[in-house]
Amino acid sequence: MTARKAQRTARLMHLLSERRVIHLSEAATLLGVSEMTVRRDIATNQGQIAYLGGHILAAAEIDADAPYELATAADSHAAAKREACAHAVRKIRPDETIFIDCGTTLIHLVDLIPDDYQITAICYAMNVAERLSRKANITIIMLGGVYHPASASFSGTHDFDILKSVGINAAFLSAAGVDAKRGATCEHFHEAVVKQKVMGLARENYLVVDSSKIGKLKRAFFAPMDGFDAVITEHGEASPDSF
Amino acid sequence: MTARKAQRTARLMHLLSERRVIHLSEAATLLGVSEMTVRRDIATNQGQIAYLGGHILAAAEIDADAPYELATAADSHAAAKREACAHAVRKIRPDETIFIDCGTTLIHLVDLIPDDYQITAICYAMNVAERLSRKANITIIMLGGVYHPASASFSGTHDFDILKSVGINAAFLSAAGVDAKRGATCEHFHEAVVKQKVMGLARENYLVVDSSKIGKLKRAFFAPMDGFDAVITEHGEASPDSF
DNA sequence: CAGCGTTTGTTAAATTCCTTACATTTCAGG
DNA sequence: CCTGAAATGTAAGGAATTTAACAAACGCTG
Known part of the structure; x- marks a missing residue:
């Protein structure tokens, strides 16, 4: 964040303190x-700002339980993500236990789960x-730990005891980078720990990403491509070998 | 205005008291x-509606002049709770680790924590x-587990390993019932398990309730009055012996 | 039950908003 | 002064919202 941007934000906040609502164009x-x-x-x-x-x-105006509409973080490639999740949701059976990774991609998966499905969902992102609690x-089984604001997720530096006593039918993983040679990578190392732990326990592992992630490489490696049963993008399901 | 329309409006207002924002299509x-x-x-x-x-x-959300009835409707005794928390927050030192119980009462405590305090907060309610993540x-350390919608909290049916490795300076507990003889009680048994666990580990235990809870008795017992170092209500701090 | 005004639903066009992609500018370091 | 990364601007399309007009359903009254 540059000094200029911080100053703009401060000015905007000041404007908001006088006039509760300002239109984008006016601002x-x-x-x-x-x-x-x-x-x-x-x-x-x-x-701070909604x-x-x-x-x-x-944002103080709207302070109860934050509605998702207010999650103002730009969700880029949202359409592709939603489409990828539309393919992924077909992997879920009505009474299974699934794992849902953190990130903006799999939020769409939650939305697409049919309302009459009696599933158990394991997650570690707030x-x-x-979103799950709305359905x-x-x-819902939540893995706790220390909160990481950047990804709204928790890192269990401790054992994931609860995982050992839950049978995971399918794990839906997301990644910020997908590369044939270097495998699946993400931004944060603490996420990688959880992903790896879960992938070792789940019966099936699906990587769900929009195709903009393909060819990219991020800091934290968590699985080679053949660690997944399938890679699901907005174009449908593909074998991990095909990358 | 027809009766049907009035009824719709009332329903809409009720929805808004739970979820501050509703999309037109969903409504x-x-x-x-x-x-x-x-x-x-x-x-x-x-x-009334914006x-x-x-x-x-x-409308209360965006109109300074609008009455605050709406905001308080969902959270009964909100003013008393906020006042009780104003007393409680003085127990927190700038660099301590605290535990914050679930329920609507201690949400106010979070809001009242000074922005420059570098504290660690342990919680188990979403x-x-x-709310903590806004500051x-x-x-933030979150205790995970299975989600209980009624209290938005998680119950760890498993050991709270993480608690063993954290030193808790002060635990702020809430209760739905406070009675001299029967002690502190709450609605849900899974909450009682967490409360007891934490109280055994924390150096100081504070019960924070509005005075409407006094004399009431709920299903799940979790501590006798002398288990607390102090009872904090909107009237200030009191010794647990005085009940 | 016919008539009439009100309420509600449906549609289409106009407007506004959102996302993406790419061009341009700014600024710090070399 | 050059260079690359970050910040900012511009524009196009697609999506969502708004408005208006009209049709259908409802409820009251005579």
């Missing part, structure tokens, strides 16, 4: 930048848990 | 009418964690 004018910049400022400023259909308001008929 | 589905009808209901109801870019929210400088 852009007042701050002397483009609407796109204001948009981007807000996207990197969850928690954004709703073109209108900006102080936004995933929050009826789902038993 | 239409929940109310069993078309989006256009919801739109028209809102148009003739400015002042509408912004496809999203419905309580709404508490979510900078707080390290």
